[in-house]
Amino acid sequence: MPAGKHRKNMEEKQITLQIDHHFVTVPQGTTILDAAQKIGIDIPTLCHIDLKGTCIRNNPASCRICVVEIEGRRNLAPACATRCAQDMVVRTSTLRVMNARKIVAELILSDHPNECLTCPKAGDCELQNLALRFNIREMPFNGGELSQRKREVTASIVRNMDKCIFCRRCESVCNEVQTVGALGAIRRGFNTTIAPAFDKMMSESECTYCGQCVAVCPVGALTERDHTNRLVEDLADPEKVVIVQTAPAVRAAIGEEFGLPAGTLVTGKMVAALRELGFDYVFDTDFAADLTVMEEGAEMLDRLTRYLGGDRTVRLPILTSCCPAWVNFFEHQFPDMLDIPSTARSPQQMFGSIAKTWWAEKMGIPREKLVVVSIMPCLAKKYECDRDEFKTDGNPDVDYSLTTRELARLIKRANISFTLLPDMDFDQPLGASTGAGVIFGATGGVMEAALRTVYELYTGKTLKSVNFQNVRGMDGVRRASVDLDGFELKVGIAHGLGNARHLLEDIRHGRNEYHAIEIMACPGGCIGGGGQPLHHGHSEVLYARANALYKEDAGKTLRKSHENPYIRQLYSEFLGKPLSGTAEHLLHTHYFNKSI
Amino acid sequence: MPDIKLPCDVAGKVEEICDRHGNNPGELINILHEAQHIMGYLPEEMQRIVARKLGIPVSKVYGVVTFYAFFTMTAKGRYPVSVCMGTACYVRGSEKLLDEFKRILGIDVGQTTPDGKFSLDCLRCVGACGLAPVVMIGDKVYGRLQPVDVKRILDELE
Numbered sequence: 001m002p003a004g005k006h007r008k009n010m011e012e013k014q015i016t017l018q019i020d021h022h023f024v025t026v027p028q029g030t031t032i033l034d035a036a037q038k039i040g041i042d043i044p045t046l047c048h049i050d051l052k053g054t055c056i057r058n059n060p061a062s063c064r065i066c067v068v069e070i071e072g073r074r075n076l077a078p079a080c081a082t083r084c085a086q087d088m089v090v091r092t093s094t095l096r097v098m099n100a101r102k103i104v105a106e107l108i109l110s111d112h113p114n115e116c117l118t119c120p121k122a123g124d125c126e127l128q129n130l131a132l133r134f135n136i137r138e139m140p141f142n143g144g145e146l147s148q149r150k151r152e153v154t155a156s157i158v159r160n161m162d163k164c165i166f167c168r169r170c171e172s173v174c175n176e177v178q179t180v181g182a183l184g185a186i187r188r189g190f191n192t193t194i195a196p197a198f199d200k201m202m203s204e205s206e207c208t209y210c211g212q213c214v215a216v217c218p219v220g221a222l223t224e225r226d227h228t229n230r231l232v233e234d235l236a237d238p239e240k241v242v243i244v245q246t247a248p249a250v251r252a253a254i255g256e257e258f259g260l261p262a263g264t265l266v267t268g269k270m271v272a273a274l275r276e277l278g279f280d281y282v283f284d285t286d287f288a289a290d291l292t293v294m295e296e297g298a299e300m301l302d303r304l305t306r307y308l309g310g311d312r313t314v315r316l317p318i319l320t321s322c323c324p325a326w327v328n329f330f331e332h333q334f335p336d337m338l339d340i341p342s343t344a345r346s347p348q349q350m351f352g353s354i355a356k357t358w359w360a361e362k363m364g365i366p367r368e369k370l371v372v373v374s375i376m377p378c379l380a381k382k383y384e385c386d387r388d389e390f391k392t393d394g395n396p397d398v399d400y401s402l403t404t405r406e407l408a409r410l411i412k413r414a415n416i417s418f419t420l421l422p423d424m425d426f427d428q429p430l431g432a433s434t435g436a437g438v439i440f441g442a443t444g445g446v447m448e449a450a451l452r453t454v455y456e457l458y459t460g461k462t463l464k465s466v467n468f469q470n471v472r473g474m475d476g477v478r479r480a481s482v483d484l485d486g487f488e489l490k491v492g493i494a495h496g497l498g499n500a501r502h503l504l505e506d507i508r509h510g511r512n513e514y515h516a517i518e519i520m521a522c523p524g525g526c527i528g529g530g531g532q533p534l535h536h537g538h539s540e541v542l543y544a545r546a547n548a549l550y551k552e553d554a555g556k557t558l559r560k561s562h563e564n565p566y567i568r569q570l571y572s573e574f575l576g577k578p579l580s581g582t583a584e585h586l587l588h589t590h591y592f593n594k595s596i
Numbered sequence: 597m598p599d600i601k602l603p604c605d606v607a608g609k610v611e612e613i614c615d616r617h618g619n620n621p622g623e624l625i626n627i628l629h630e631a632q633h634i635m636g637y638l639p640e641e642m643q644r645i646v647a648r649k650l651g652i653p654v655s656k657v658y659g660v661v662t663f664y665a666f667f668t669m670t671a672k673g674r675y676p677v678s679v680c681m682g683t684a685c686y687v688r689g690s691e692k693l694l695d696e697f698k699r700i701l702g703i704d705v706g707q708t709t710p711d712g713k714f715s716l717d718c719l720r721c722v723g724a725c726g727l728a729p730v731v732m733i734g735d736k737v738y739g740r741l742q743p744v745d746v747k748r749i750l751d752e753l754e
Binding site: 175180181182183184185186187188195196197198205206 | 640643652653654655656657658659662663
C-alpha cells in the first residue's frame, strides 16, 4: 500500500513548464504532447495514438514526427514520449523542428507508393495530411523502396503492406488491446512487414476481423473490403428487389462524414439518403435487435429457470453472441467453451433470415431476386454474411454488408446533399423498433435491452424505470446486479477482446460470479466499430455517439423489445414463440472449433 | 489444428526448456536459442509450442525468429557449410567460393539440398583471418580454399 500511496502523491504533484512562450501547469508524468494539447498547441503525430478512456494506445515513439526542441538539450525530443519537467522550456515550431519533421516525413514518403489518387484512404490519410501540412511539394529522397510485400483481400479486410509505414498501431491493437495476436512485425530492415505468424494470410490466422487495425491504420495499408460498386450494380438491376437494414450505431456516426458534429443523430436523413440511392425498402437492424432480445432473453430465462430449479448441468453465465468478431474470437481461442455463448444469431443475420422467409413470402418475392444489404459499423459483419451456415442452397441470408464509411462515400458519389435531406421514416414491418433495439450499438446496450425484457417476463411486473445506468459507461469491464423478485441476477459487461479474455479465463478456471455477460469486440461497442468514420484518436467522438443512441432510446415511446407490435405480429403469424422449432431453425446457430 | 509433426521427445524437450526458464516471456530469446540446438532449426510447430507455453502470440515468436539472423526455420544438412564473408575472406575471394558451392550443390544461401546432406550459409569471421578465405563444414575449418577445391572437399564427405 505505501508504494501505491506514494505513486498517487507523485501523480498529483503539479509542475509548470513553458511551451512556445505559454506557461502550462500539468500533473507530473504528463507528456509534452498532452501538455501542449491542453493549451491548444497541436503537435503533429503519426505513430502515436491514445484513445483516452479506452485501452487503445500505441506509443513506440518511433516515427519522430512529433519532435520538439527543449532548451538545454542537444537533441530534438519526441513530444509523445518525453515527460514534462519543472521549468522546462519547449519550442514546438522552430526552424530546426520544422525542418526535422519535414525530412522525417520525406523519408517515410521515400518508401511509400505514390498512389494517393486511387488509394482508398485518400482524403482521410494521416500521412497525406502531414505532407500537406508540412508543405511537401517534391520527393527529395528515393531509393530503398520495396514493393514486394504482401497484399491480401479477405472477406472483411484488405491488406496492402506496400503502404505500411511501420507505426505498429495495428500490432498494438491486435496484441495488447484485443489479445488476438494475429498481426506482428516480422523480419528486419527493408524486409520488415506486419503479418500473421509464418507470413500466412490473415484468413489463415487467428484474425477475428474486428477491424480495429483498420480503425487505427493511419494510411491505406489496412482498409475495408469495398462493396459499393457491387451495390450500385444491384440497385441498377430492374430484376432485383434490393432492401437494406441499418445497424443502430450507423445513425449516430454517419453525420460526421458530412461535416456534422460527432453524436448528431441523423436517422431520418440516413433513411432518406438510402431511398434516394434507390433501395426498394429501407428497414432497420434495430427490428432484428428487438427480435434478438426475445430469443436471447428466452434462452437466458430458460437457463436461469433450470439453474434455479436445481439443474447443475446448465452452463452459466450465458454470453451474448451479437458480435461476429467476438464469435470468431471464442471459436479460435476458447474452443472448449463453445456451449456457453447464447445460440442466438446476430441481429444482422436474424434480419436476413426473416427478410428472406417471412417477409419475402408475404411480398411474393422469390429468394433469388431479393438482395439483402446491410449497413454496419463493422468489418466482421462482412465476414459473417459469408459464413456457410447462414446460406440456403448457397444463397446468403444477407448478401453483403457495407460499412458506415462506404455508405457515406456512396451518398457523396450519388450527388446527394445529405445535410439538406428531409427526415424520413423506415418502411414497415421490418423497420419498427423500440429503444431497446437502438442501444444495441453502445457497450452495455444489449444487456440493458435484455434486462428490460427479462425483468418483466420473469417477474410479471412492469419496470419502474427502464434505464439501467450502471451497465452504461466506458469502463472496460462493468458489473451490475438486478433484483428479480428476490433473485439477484448478476451481469457483467466487457468491451474490447482483451477484457473479454480476462472474463473468459476466469470462467474457464471456475471463477465466475455472473449469470450473464455481454461482450463486444470494439471499444465502446459498435459505435467504435472498425467500419465507422475514423476517430483519429479522439475518444470524445465515441462518447458523443453513445450519448446519441441513449438520446434516441429516451425519445422512443416503446423502449422494451417485447412491446414491439411487429415483433408480436412476427411471432403470432410465423414463429410461434421464442425458441420454437421455426425460431431455432431461422434465428439460432452453432459454433465451430477454429483453433490453430 | 495442424498435426504436431515433431517427434514426441522433441516436443517434450521444448516444453522442458520453457519450464526450465519459468515459462517467462522475457526469456524468449534464450529459450529459442536452446530449442534451436535440438534439431538445428526452429520449425513452425516448435514455435507454436513455445508460444503456448509462454502465453504469448505465435506472431511474436515468429517475429523474433525472423528478426535475428542466428535463428533459422530451415532444417540444416548433415554437413552445414558456412562460407565466411568477413572482410579478410571477402577480399581474398570468398564470394567466388560461395558461387562455386551454390553451383555444385544447386542451392542458394539458407537452403538445404533435397537429400538433406548439405546446407549452405554465410557467416562473418571465425577469427582465422590468416587462413582466408575460410569455410566451415560442421565444426571443421577449411582454410586458403580456391574454387577448384570445392568439388574435392564435397566429394570427400561420404
